[in-house]
């Protein structure tokens with residue numbers, strides 16, 4: 271067997287004397303979705319940024335397809351798509367132009383047809399000519415997701431992609447993540463939404479104050495009640 275698509279080994283992160291992420295091991299294969307849950311400030315985004323090569327762990331190592339993960343590596347930039355937790359757009363580019371920019375930068379052939387498809391998929395067709403200032407917050411979030419979909423990817427890192435989405439859009443996000451995994455893409459999903467994690471994840475990890483307190487299947491970590499918050503206290507079956 272080859273190396274996992276993404277592997278974190280003994281990864282921790284401290285700021286000065288304060289440790290915000292205690293040593294974590296995580297491995298993710300293509301076609302697999304791992305969801306990461308936890309309270310505000312529990313270290314989820316820190317872990318995701320490190321997984322993306324955007325931040326360096328204080329200790330431990332991260333590999334992508336068996337080689338060190340660094341954001342500047344051309345191979346990483348070509349194969350790893352990241353949707354962060356903040357909206358970052360060019361105020362003077364339309365929705366379509368944003369997607370064209372990403373597609374051209376990644377050498378996508380037949381980009382216009384593919385962009386039409388992604389626009390329709392994310393319910394943005396009507397807004398193709400809109401500037402970011404003319405979009406709702408949910409539509410802006412859809413644009414961020416669309417920007418990841420118009421480019422090639424083997425690994426998709428999502429930081430609270432359900433933010434600002436209504437229940438219907440959230441369901442379609444779940445369908446999208448499931449389709450990505452079915453296509454062989456590895457997905458690391460940081461989320462506050464246990465229901466979304468249950469719908470799409472093969473494995474669920476829970477962080478509390480920077481420590482991994484649960485790691486198991488959705489059935490092991492999450493209760494049947496979608497609104498249940500058992501994962502927040504880490505008392506479910508797979509709790510550590």
Ligand SMILES: Nc1ncnc2c1ncn2[C@@H]1O[C@H](COP(=O)(O)OP(=O)(O)OP(=O)(O)O)[C@@H](O)[C@H]1O
Pocket residue numbers: 285290308309310311312313314315316317
């Ligand atoms: N640049 C930084 N300097 C110092 N502390 C930081 C820095 N970035 C993050 N932290 C701290 O690290 C901890 C973990 O933050 P992180 O953003 O990973 O949490 P999170 O689980 O993603 O939270 P949320 O659910 O609110 O997005 C927090 O206590 C935060 O204050």
